[in-house]
Amino acid sequence: MNSDKTPTTFDSHRFCLAPMMDWSDKHCRYFWRQLTKKSRLYTEMVVTGAIIHGDRERFLQFNNAEHPIALQVGGSDPAALAQCARIAQDWGYDEINLNCGCPSDRVQNGMIGAILMSKPELVAECIDAMQKACDIPVTVKHRIGIDDMEDYEALSNFVTTVAQTGCNTFIVHARKAWLKGLSPKENREIPPLRYDLVVQLKKAFPHLNIVINGGINCLEQAKTLLNDLDGVMIGREAYHNPFFLADVDQKLFGTPNPSANRHEVLDKFIHYAEQQNAAGTRLHHMSRHILGLYLGQKGARAFRRHITIHAANREASAVVLREAKQLVDIG
Numbered sequence: 001m002n003s004d005k006t007p008t009t010f011d012s013h014r015f016c017l018a019p020m021m022d023w024s025d026k027h028c029r030y031f032w033r034q035l036t037k038k039s040r041l042y043t044e045m046v047v048t049g050a051i052i053h054g055d056r057e058r059f060l061q062f063n064n065a066e067h068p069i070a071l072q073v074g075g076s077d078p079a080a081l082a083q084c085a086r087i088a089q090d091w092g093y094d095e096i097n098l099n100c101g102c103p104s105d106r107v108q109n110g111m112i113g114a115i116l117m118s119k120p121e122l123v124a125e126c127i128d129a130m131q132k133a134c135d136i137p138v139t140v141k142h143r144i145g146i147d148d149m150e151d152y153e154a155l156s157n158f159v160t161t162v163a164q165t166g167c168n169t170f171i172v173h174a175r176k177a178w179l180k181g182l183s184p185k186e187n188r189e190i191p192p193l194r195y196d197l198v199v200q201l202k203k204a205f206p207h208l209n210i211v212i213n214g215g216i217n218c219l220e221q222a223k224t225l226l227n228d229l230d231g232v233m234i235g236r237e238a239y240h241n242p243f244f245l246a247d248v249d250q251k252l253f254g255t256p257n258p259s260a261n262r263h264e265v266l267d268k269f270i271h272y273a274e275q276q277n278a279a280g281t282r283l284h285h286m287s288r289h290i291l292g293l294y295l296g297q298k299g300a301r302a303f304r305r306h307i308t309i310h311a312a313n314r315e316a317s318a319v320v321l322r323e324a325k326q327l328v329d330i331g
């Protein structure tokens with residue numbers, strides 16, 4: 001760690017696509033990869049028990065095209081997390097990320113997610129054990145606080161304590177989580193966004209890689225935030241309106257974009273869906289992630305409708321996607 005607090009700029013997390021349970025699965029991530037090669041992708045959260053005792057193919061498999069890819073884990077037992085860090089490295093992940101931001105009741109009871117913000121020493125112990133077990137970066141995703149934690153002091157204390165392990169990357173969802181009274185969905189909408197606190201954090205910890213998350217919905221906004229921060233992470237907008245990602249590589253990294261238009265993205269995804277379908281994956285499991293591709297274009301609604309209706313059939317093949325493509329006009 002750079003202990004003299006010299007300001008450092010980081011490039012590794014400049015643009016990240018968020019971990020989202022039930023959404024950012026391997027098919028969704030492959031789709032996003034056709035829009036941007038440079039972004040860092042995150043898996044859905046997987047709890048330690050599932051990794052250690054569950055079906056690893058199911059929980060950990062990813063496509064080589066997905067690199068750089070981070071596995072997000074949920075847990076708070078240092079030994080179990082260390083074991084998962086080793087497994088993540090063996091599976092070829094580029095990073096392992098500990099979830100300290102999920103507010104769901106189900107995970108609070110298992111001392112997983114946002115509740116961990118009240119236990120910085122335990123998080124530090126977990127991160128330390130994970131770092132000792134692998135050579136890939138171990139990072140944290142957290143909130144700016146929980147419940148009635150003081151606005152900035154407790155956040156700063158959390159980061160100070162965890163950074164003492166040598167962990168240098170903090171992805172900060174810029175709103176508090178209210179652990180009692182709000183659903184996980186409400187916890188992504190109701191607590192106010194406080195980008196100022198994340199910027200304050202970067203100013204206080206200039207040697208750390210600080211990535212901001214929450215409510216970012218276009219590249220112009222991302223670019224502005226990158227003036228003060230090392231990276232941005234986007235979740236819902238990338239899922240509902242994915243085509244804005246097609247400009248990420250050029251606008252944020254200065255490298256050529258991988259796909260020129262929506263049809264090209266769809267053609268690449270159709271090719272993937274054909275291969276996966278032949279190997280036994282149901283079309284619906286893949287096609288549900290691309291419904292927003294033509295958002296705002298003529299025929300977008302017909303595209304969505306055609307896929308929604310026809311991919312539901314267990315026998316559906318990628319032909320459904322070819323048919324849907326005929327229904328949209330991108331001019």
Ligand SMILES: Cc1cc2nc3c(=O)[nH]c(=O)nc-3n(C[C@H](O)[C@H](O)[C@H](O)COP(=O)(O)O)c2cc1C
Pocket residue numbers: 018019020021022023044045072099101102141173188213214215216233234235236237
């Ligand atoms: C459906 C859904 C599932 C989510 N699952 C996770 C998760 O598994 N791990 C996590 O750290 N955050 C999860 N989140 C939170 C997102 O990663 C992100 O922090 C949040 O949506 C705010 O970013 P956004 O405004 O760009 O969407 C989830 C969000 C959504 C919408």
